[in-house]
Amino acid sequence: MGIRDLYRACTCLQANLFSINGRRAWDFSLRHHSTQIPESSRLSRMLLPTKKAARSVQKTNNKSAEGKAQYTTTDVLTKAGYIFQSSVGIYTLMPMAQRVLSKIIRIVDEEMQRVGGQKLQMPTLLTPEHWIKTGRWESTGAELFSFKDRKDATMILAPTHEEEITATVKDMVRGYRQLPLRLYQTTRKFRDEARARSGLLRAREFIMKDLYSFDMTKEQAIATFEAMEYAYRRCFDRIGVPYVVAEADSGNIGGSLSKEFHFISKAGEDTVLKCHGCGYVANEERARSTVCINDGVDVYDMVAKEGNQVLGKYRVAVPAGHEVSVLKIRQALAIGMRARLEITLSGTHSVDRVPEVFQKMATELYSTSDITCYIDRHSWKQMMANQSLETFDGYANSKGPVLGDWHVAKPGDICGKCGDGVLESQRAIEVGHIFHLGDKYSRAMDFKILYNGSRDYVQMGCYGIGVSRILQAAAECSNADGRGLRWPLAIAPYLAVIVPLDESDSATLDVHAALTNTSIDGEYIFKDNVAVDDRSYLSAGFRLYDAQLLGIPVTVVVGKRFVDTGEVEVQLRVPMLDLPQEIAGAAVKGDGYEHKAYIHFEKLGEFLAQALQSYPGIEGMIGS
Incomplete structure (x- = not known):
């Protein structure tokens, strides 16, 4: 240590002693604090693009209203030094991005722990054993990353952890008094996207928070679902990007109840329909609407097959100009993910022929045992307004048509919830999804607990937030002025x-x-x-x-x-x-x-x- 360094050390020690003895304590503490700029706060110490060449980002083919080429948000995040593309769909998250992620994770941690969430860390590398039991080994398909280890054993990179957490809790929980449980992690996930694009929005490797709940009864599980929805609302309220909560399909995850959380953005791949009358919001696939049949009806023939085996034949009538909702039909049929539906438009019929068409469908129901008819509920009600059910021969002695909401809702339709407002469409980015799973995974993995004299399957839920997805989605929603x-x-x-x-x-x-x-x-x-x-x-x-x-x-x-x-x-x-x-x-x-x-x-x-x-x-x- 040189004389100058020794002098500085003594001066600093003397100043601290003065402060301790009460002399100039406030003045010194403020000045001393102000001289300490953390190294992590100095941009000269941070890895950021500085060369002009590094900022020469490829512009898109999109044009603004003035005819100028525009940058995508992925370009901007790259240009600013938040992300760096390693390969297709795979990104390095740079120091600036890590600071954003850490703040998102802190908010999520606080809200998950507020509702009793316990944080753990499950392995990313899994065996397919439990996935085979639940049927998702086949239904997930090519999106599942799998490979062989040196012993020729098949391994997978986890895109989600329902099977793993169910196996873990089943092994450790012996009685209902150990429930409820709410367990979560924030970790890397993997999905072999067919078309990885839009930066972190559809990446092959991503960071996700997933929480799994375990309850004894359906009522308790629904209460957990509601508590988690409130916790998610708090998360997104605190993050500070405008969002909507939409009714949604459960997809390959399964379950009977799910909701999605979306940031509204023109860059979004999802479409949500919203009623400005009652506030109803739903994913386009799930949305319910009331449609008059003034333009008639479209009738579709459908065949459900698994391989070459025919599982059933169906006839579906929906308002003309509206597509059949394959999602809603699949849920009604309760067919597996491996089954496919072959759909053919058999005819479009004007409104004056609708009674005749429905009469024909009724006759088929009565005479043909292997055809099930699905009629759009609102079309049926409109047609039956001035007619009696008995006017259709055979209904009194046969199974009637399955009435439901079988069409895909469109902008301009009347809201199916309030029956008054008009549905409007918005592009959106999904950033969170919550599911009530019921006993789908506990039944597949035989996870039962003795409760009230009988052994019942545990009720589950899963709750996901795309952490790295939020980073880019928030940027998408704010990158407006160029x-x-x-x-x-x-x-x-x-x-x-x-x-x-x-x-x-x-x-x-x-x-x-x-x-x-x-x-x-x-x-x-x-x-x-x-x-x-x-x-x-x-x-x-x-x-x-x-x-x-x-x-x-x-x-x-x-x-x-x-x-x-x-x-x-x-x-x-x-x-x-x-x-x-x-x-x-x-x-x-x-x-x-x-x-x-x-x-x-x-x-x-x-x-x-x-x-x-x-x-x-x-x-x-x-x-x-």
Whole structure:
């Protein structure tokens, strides 16, 4: 240790002693705190793209209204240094992305543990034994990654863990008093996507939170489902991206009840239908609507087959112009995932011929035992409004048609829930899905527990959140002005970045101290959330461009004004933030995407506290 280093150490020790003895305690502690900018907050220490070549991202063929080529959000995330493509559908998540992910995971952890979730970690590498028992080894198909180990044993990379958690709990739980259980993990999953695209939205490797619940009765399991839906709503309320909750299909996961959580975005691959009258929302595949048959009906012939074996023959009548919902028919038939439906349009009939068509279907029901007829409920009600059921020969002595909602709903249909509002379509990105599984997995794996004198199958549920998917979905919903991202405050990698345009360390330290000591309702939300762009080897213009591109909500530019007047430029890129024209005595200018103001650095905390107080998601950050 040199003499200069020894002198500095002694000076620091003396200052600490003064502070302990009460001399200049407040002044020293503030100054001492302000001089400690963490290494993790310095962008000069972070792996970020800095070369122009690294920023030459391939533009898409999409054109804006002005005819200019547009970047996709995947391009922007790559360009900003959040993700790096390793191969098709596989991405490295860079340090900036890890900060976003850690904040998403923290929110999810807090809400899962609030409802009694216990965190564990299951293996990614599984054997197919339990998957064969549940039938998903065959029904999942080519999306399941599988390979042979050196002993020629088949292994799979898990896309989900229903079978594994069921086997684990079955081995450890002996009585109903050990229930309910809510077990979850946040881990990497794998899916061999046929067309991996849209960055993290449809990747082959992804990060997911999955929780599994175990209850003794169906009533208890439904109560868990409702509690988890509320917990999910809290998660997405705190994340701060507008979302909808839609009725959904359970798909290959199984179960009788499921709901999806969607971010509304034109980039979404899903379509949801929403009634603005009663608020009903459902996935396009699941949505219910009321349709008049003024245009007649379409009749389809259907044959269910598994291999070459015919499982059944069916005839389906739906309002003309609407497709048959294969999803709803499959659920009604309760056929396995391996079965296929062959559908043929047998005829389109005008409204005046509908009674004749239904009469013919009734006759077939009476005379042919191997044909089952499915008639759209609303078509039936409309036709029967002025007729008696007995007018159709054979109904009194035979099985009647299966009435239900067998058509695919379309925008413009009347809402099937309230019967009054009109359904409108929106593109959306699915970011969460919750399922009531019932006894699908416990029955397949023979997981029973003695309860009230009999051994009953345990009731299960599963609840998934696409963590890495949220990262890109949130970016999709905020990448609107072409200048860069706009992260919601709760998941932004940093809440603020300081861009010093000269090399004055004291100015940067003063501004850093002002930010970290900013309090909103007693919460120091900027603590450990302030970055400093000290990359002096880059031009000022490049760093200001980067601040917009990265989407950090608050940018504080320390330039020449600071030397002359102590003022800094504040730029706010915060979604859903509506500000007045003056805050803390400073004039505010905005264009709908970004607000700017000049403020003395000593009033910076007051300015930000007032500006962010109106942010819709601030309660979730300070009152969680």
